[in-house]
Amino acid sequence: MATEHESAKYHVTGEAIYVDDMQVSEQLLYGKVVYSPHAHARILSYDINKALTIDGVHAILTYKDIPGENQMGPVFHDEVVLAEDEVIFIGQAIFLIAAENKDIAEEAAKTIIIKYEVLPHVVTMEDAMKSGRLVQPQRKIENGNVDAARQEAANILNGELKTGAQEQWYLETQVALAHPGEGQELKVYSSTQHPSETQALIAEVLDIHKMEVEVEIRRMGGAFGGKETQANHTAIWASLLAVKTGKPVKICLGRDDDQIMTGKRHRFLMRYEAGFTDDGLITYMDVEQNADAGSSTDLSMAILERAMMHAENAYYVPNIRIIGNAWFTNLPSNTAFRGFGGPQGMVVIEEIIDRIARKLGKDARELRKLNFYGIDERNEAPYGQIVENTLLHTLYDQLLETSEYEKRREEINAFNAENEFIKRGMALSPVKFGISFTTSLLNQAGALAHIYKDGSVLINHGGTEMGQGLHTKIKDLAADELGLDPEQVKVNATSTAKVPNTSATAASAGADLNGMAVKNALDKLKRRIANSICDDFNKESTVQSKPEEIEFKGGKVFDSSNTDRSMDFAESIMKAYLNQVSLSATGYYKTPDIHFDREIGKGQPYYYYAYSMAVTEVEVDTLTGHYTNIRTDILHDVGNSLNTRVDIGQIEGGYIQGVGWCTTEECKWDKNGNLLNYSPDTYKIPNIQDIPKDFRINLLEGHPNGAKTIRRSKAVGEPPLMGALSCWLAIKDAVSAAGNHQIEPDFSLPATNEVILLSLDKIHRKLKSSE
Amino acid sequence: MSTNNQITFVLNDELVNLNFSDQFGETPITTVLNYLRSRPGYAGSKEGCAEGDCGACTVVIGSLSDGQISYTAIDACLVFLPMLHGKQLLTVEHLGNSSHLHPVQSAMVETDGSQCGYCTPGFVMSLLALYKNYNNPSREVINDALTGNLCRCTGYRSIAEAAAISCANDGQDQFTARESDTAKLLASIDSSSIYIDTKKHVYFRPESLAETLDIKKEYPNILVINGATDIALRVTKLKEHLPEILDLGNVAELKEVKESEGAIHIGAGVVLEHMKTLVQDQFPALYDMLAVFGSKQIRELATLGGNIGSASPIGDIPPVLMAYNALIVLVGSDGERVIPMREFITGYRKTQQANDEIIKSVTLPLAEDNCKVQSYKISKRKDLDISTVSGGFSVTLGQDGQVTDVCLAYGGMADQIKRAAKTEAALIGKPWNRDSIEAATNLIDEDFKPISDARAEAEGRTVMARNLLMKFWSDTI
Known part of the structure; x- marks a missing residue:
């Protein structure tokens, strides 16, 4: 199928409604969060009395006003809703203000006086690792015998690689609108990827039953993982204020506050050692992954787990040991971001192969191919899963040809020989990404489908729409299952009142899980409708239509072995209604055959793998450090x-x-723990000028998913992100060309122009000293 | 000047009178974005950053000139309401609805130019301005029109494609059909001075220089704005009240552009997008810098005077003006005086401008044939970013090929835009060759002790400054 995004017409006209756009009664109050300016401090005293007297201020809450638990940690309960006597990061919420407009709330915030005793804090990765303070126990995944392999290795290299934090930078900042109802009822519109968890935490914090709390989200203005757990915070804060004041309360974080207060993609510091043969075959790898968890656990352990399970990326490493540490720092708790540890996990082995290639004087793509997982052998992942149906070789062969890799490599070499200040580089990088939540029980989904008497269909499912097109896919799928046009189907806003106990829309699994659940619901309805119309067809007739032969196609419902027996879909629905048949059904799905034992680091955590391969060519101005992406395939x-x-x-x-x-995209903190890049003024996501001059995307054809997924499709949300490693490697290749590929560039990620220029400066110094 | 406390503009096709006397309504420093979003039915324009960096709030302004309406995209989060006076304001709501799409909207649907949709209304409005001004634009023109809009979902390819396929109708649409009616409405608005005095704010938007200077004399500490793309952030980010504002945006004399023998004189109120076209042929180094200055939405608001007057140590234009040896014309109650740009800035955000003066214009002398001028900007992102290090360089070579004059003005290397004095001195009298340059770059470390900040560390800045000199040499041989 190839239909447009189900909301495209609403997007382009501004008709699409986001939480901050909702029309609310004039009673609406604006919530404001007062947060810590210190990375670590004791709160000695505070005074909110003056702020409370400001005209238009309706409430100021402290942790003492929380009716239930002062906890909002999603997995581990180690994160307070509002600080008590200690603050542990800059941006930590202390007070909540509800006021009649934003200006009054700001004024009130400025009036609150807090006295602190500043305490020692940890901001850098190095200090965190020195502190010895992990947020949860160390994890390990091991296969083969690394120590024995080290003894036998022909060549060994080791190194350290740092990867930076990344801000999700969803265009729509964190926002929630809480609407109190009768009794303890609360309806919360929250820009969340995980309505069920938002609902659960609100209930716990308010000390009420979950049945009292409905969380609804029609669409998010982007999320990328940043609203998987941390949307909960804003929703909880708005709910507290709404319950206290009895009025609807909206909190929409300003951009700066959003960047300061919320977590990012984890910074990693990785130490590695690898052995390889003279041909460049990797014989062992020993990696220590150190993640910056921030001030609480949040999803750090799941993210670390995925980083560890992607340490070998697309390559078979017979002897491997991966140690994972999630360190405490006095920063906002780092959280999910598309890729979920995968990018950090993969980059190390890509760096290792890149370095081996430079040492051996080979093109790295040859060594990538050499080390790929095998098809029938060399196919056991470090955690014991057999990597089946590998498409790496298929992708490689096709892409090498369509990207004209060999020819361009020669052109690049010729260009670099002729140009001193401008250098070109190119790299190929693969992605093998495991699909399923590694916490196996999360791989479940629910749906609720209604068919109304006019034949129109309303689908509810547990997944959320953040722009990724989940609702589009579900709508198309539902229409196709029922033999209807997509216009006859609508996907409803996601609501905990419609589908309960759902998992986050995350791990790229939204369509896999919810698509199956929706199909399950529709299968039930189709069976009921088929039974109903067979009763009608067969009435006073000797020819018997069988329900299992009834088909739904082209807007008709008909007996496939007796096509005269046919009626419009809407007619079949009216008949079913008249026959007193239920036209509403739930659906459910859980991913089969997956399990993982964390204690021993073994199992079959993934239902299948999604594959991708990218070739990127760049041009680097070695004097400014600016690069141009010439072409990406x-x-x-x-x-x-x-x-x-x-x-x-x-x-x-x-x-x-x-x-x-x-x-x-670079996040830097000063020594006091202040984020320096807290707005788009200094935090630079790519803009239109940064995209490849020539951008060629192709879908691999003729390879349905080997696993029994919905329509044999594969997840697509996260895997493409890691294709960007080809860009990082291409820049490194261009920098390396400045030293005629004889000197290993000193590199880190992100490769900002500063990193590029300092790396080049070192190369030039080395070249000079060897002259 | 009498208090009128009121502004008038055309919202799509309707005249709107806004009175600031109502204490519960808008203030003179309410931004156009906040005004729109507080009205029912105008939630299409989004706030993504409140600082003009994301473009989610992009709206189109129609301006009447010689009976014609010209359309420009601007960031609504950076515009105070009085700046709308006498203009037409178009928002995404005015283009079409989901049953009847404008060509730029249907192209966005067709090419899958939206995913989450939050940035989309802003892109659509940038596309509208492009649609009205270009037919079959090149990819370069498309990119320039969309540089001020950030999208986190699509990767932009589809949006660029939407621009290419939609902008092929000579800009014809419903606005064209109504243009003469709109022009009549705009012409009916009294475009003379505005004087708003609520109890909390005074906001002047005079139409003449004489009035401006009178106000400046009466309110010596009044905050002068000329585009306000920088000052607006004091409202949107720092939540300041800015009780007294003098807005130079309507002063006719400041918009003047004159040419004389060997020089061009550009009024301080000329917006940078217009200036870009003025200098394209004769001052290519200035053009190059303007091409990477902010975004089109910013350049339609920001002015020459504003960029010079703010005297930021990372201002993009001053180093290039220094390289061209431009002259700053100040005007005050005692008349005019002229100060070379090379001497104008005296410290961190300090200039020679006296309290009763404003910047009137800049005189740009044409470079001599034997003088080579270049400009450079290193920033983390190439476009719509603030300089990490910038340079405006000129070198004059004698007949023997030796350096007779050199100006190496750097931004981002000190607490003000500053010339590399020692490096320059070392180059005088030397041949313009690699050896001279390599020797001179070593002196950059003596000329500057840069800071480390969000954009780069001191070490990185020093390497950048050295490299730029090498780049200047390699570009001028």
Whole structure:
């Protein structure tokens, strides 16, 4: 299928309604969060009395006003809703203000006086690792015998690699609107990827039953993981104020506050060692992954787990040991971001192969191919899962040809020989991404489908729409299952009152899980309708139609073995209604055959793998450090695509978002723990000038998913992001060309122009000293 | 000047009178974005950053000139309401609805130019301005029109494609059909001075220089704005009240552009997008810098005077003006005086401008044939970013090929735009060759002790400054 985004017409006209756009009664109050200016301090005293007297201020809450638990940690309960006597990061909420307008709320915030005793804090990765303070116990995944392999290794290299934090930079900042109802009822419109968890935490904080809290989200203005757990905060704060004041309360974080207060993609510091043969075959890898968890656990352990499970990326490493540490720092708790640890996990082995290639004087793409997972052998992942149906070799062969890799490599070499200050570089990088939540029980989904008497269909499911096109895919799928046009189907806003106990829309699994759940609901309805119309067809007739032979196609419902027996879909629905048949059904799905034992680091955590491969060519101005992406070719595996237009959009957007992480997006903190890049003034996501001059995306054809997913499709949300490693490696290749590929560039991620220029400066110094 | 406390503008096709006397309504420093979003039915324009960096709030302004309406995209979050006086304001709501799409909207649907949709209304409005001004624009023109809009979902390819396929109708649409009616409405608005005095704010928007100077004399500490793309952030980010504002945006004399023998004189009120076209042929180094200055939405608001007057150590234009040896014309109650740009800035955000003076214009002398001028800007992102290090460089070579004059003005290397004095001195009398340059770059470390900040560390800045000199040499041989 290839339909447009189900909301495209609303997007382009401004008719699409986001939480901050909702029309609310004049009683609406604006919520404001007063947060800590210190990375670590004791609150000695505070005075909110003056602020409370300001005309238009309706409430100021402290942790003492929380009716239930002062906890909002999603997995581990180690994160307070409002600080008590200690603050542990800059941006930590202390007070909540509700006022009649934003200006009054700001004025009240300025009037609150807080006295602190500043305490020692930890901001850098190095200090965090020295402190010895992990947020949760260390994790390990091991396979083969690393120590024995080290003894036998022909060549060994080791190193350290740092990757930077990345701000999700959803265009729509965190926002929630809480509307009190009768009794304890509360309806909360929250820009959340995980309505069920938002609902659960609100209930716990308010000490009420979950049945009293309905969380609804029609659409988010982007999320990218940043609203998987941390949307809960804003929703909880708005709910507290709404319950206290009895009025609707909206909190919409300003951009600066959003960047200061919320977590980012985890910074990592990785130490690695690898052995390889003289041909460049990796014989062992020993990696220590150190993640900056921030001031609480949040999703850090799941993210670290995915980083560890992607440490080998697309390559078979017979002897491997991956140690994972999530360190405490006095920063906002780092959280989910598209890729969820995968990018940090993969970059190390990509760096290792890049270095081996430079040492051996080979093109790195040859060594990538050499080390790929095998098809029938060399196919056991470090955590014991057999990597089946590998498409790496298929992608590689096709992409090498369509990207004209060999020819361009020669052109690049010739160009670099002739140009001193401008250098070109190119790299190919693969992605093998495991699909499923590694916490296996989360792989479940629910749906609720209604068919109304006019034949129109309303689908509810547990997934949320953040722009990724989930509702588009579901709508198309539901229409196709029922033999209708997509216009006859509507996907409803996601609501905890419609589908309960859902998992986050995350891990790229939205369509896999919810698509199956919706199909399950529709299968039930189709069976009921088939039974109903067979009763009608067969009445006073000797020819018996069988329900299992009834088909739904082209707006008709008919007996496939007796096509004269046919009626419009709407007519079949009216008949079913008249026959007193229920036209509403729930659906459910859980992913089969997956399990993982954290204690021993073994199992079958993934239902399948999604594959991608990218070739990027760049040109670097070695005097300014500015680079131009000349051309990017991506060949991507989505199995049988559910919607090619949506999928191509995901691939392009994911790649560019990854390029941001690899190049211009930099988070820096001063020694006091203040984030320096807290607005788009200094935090630079890619803009239109940064995209490849020539951008070629292709979907791999003829390879339906080997696993029994919905229509044999594959997840597409996260995998494309990591194709951007080809851009990072291409820049490194161009820098390396300045030293004629004889000197290993000193590199880190993101490769900002500062990193590029300092790396080049070192190369030039080395060249000079060797003259 | 009498208090009128009121502004008038055309919202799509309707005249709107806004009175600031109502204490519960808008203030003179309410931004156009906040005004729109507080009205029912105008939630299409989004706030993504409140600082003009994301473009989610982009709206189109129609301006009447010689009976014709010209359309420009601007960031609504940076515009105070009085700046709308006498203009037409178009928002995404005015283009079409989901049953009847404008060509730029249907192209966005067709190419899958939206995913989450939050940035989309802003893109649509930038596309509208492009649609009205260009037919079959090149990719370069498209990119320039969309540089001021950030999208986190799509990767932009689809949006660029939407621009290419939609902008092929000579800009014809419903606005064209109504243009003469709109022009009549705009012409009916009294475009003379505005004087708003509520109890909390005074806001002047005079139409003449004489009035401006009178106000400046009466209110010596009044905040002068000339585009306000920088000052607006004091409202949107720092939540300041800005009780006294003198807005130079309507002063006719400041918009003047004159040419004389060997020089061009550009009024301080000329917006940078217009200035870009003025200098394209004769001052290419200035053009290059303007091409990477902010975004089109910013350049339609920001003025030459504003960029010079703010005297930011990372201002983009002053180093280039220094390289061209431009002259700043100040005007005050005692008349005019002329100060070379190279001497104008005296410290961190300090200039020679006296309290009763304003910047009137800039005189740009044409470079001599034997003088080479270049400009450079290193920023984390190439476009719509603030300089990490910038340079405006000129070198004059004698007949023997030796350096007779050199100006190396750097931004981002000190607490003000500053010339590399020692490096310059070392180059005088030397041949313009690699050895001279390599020797001179070593002196950059002596000329500057830059800071470390969000954009780069001191070490990185020093390497950048050295490199730019090398780049200047390699570009001028």
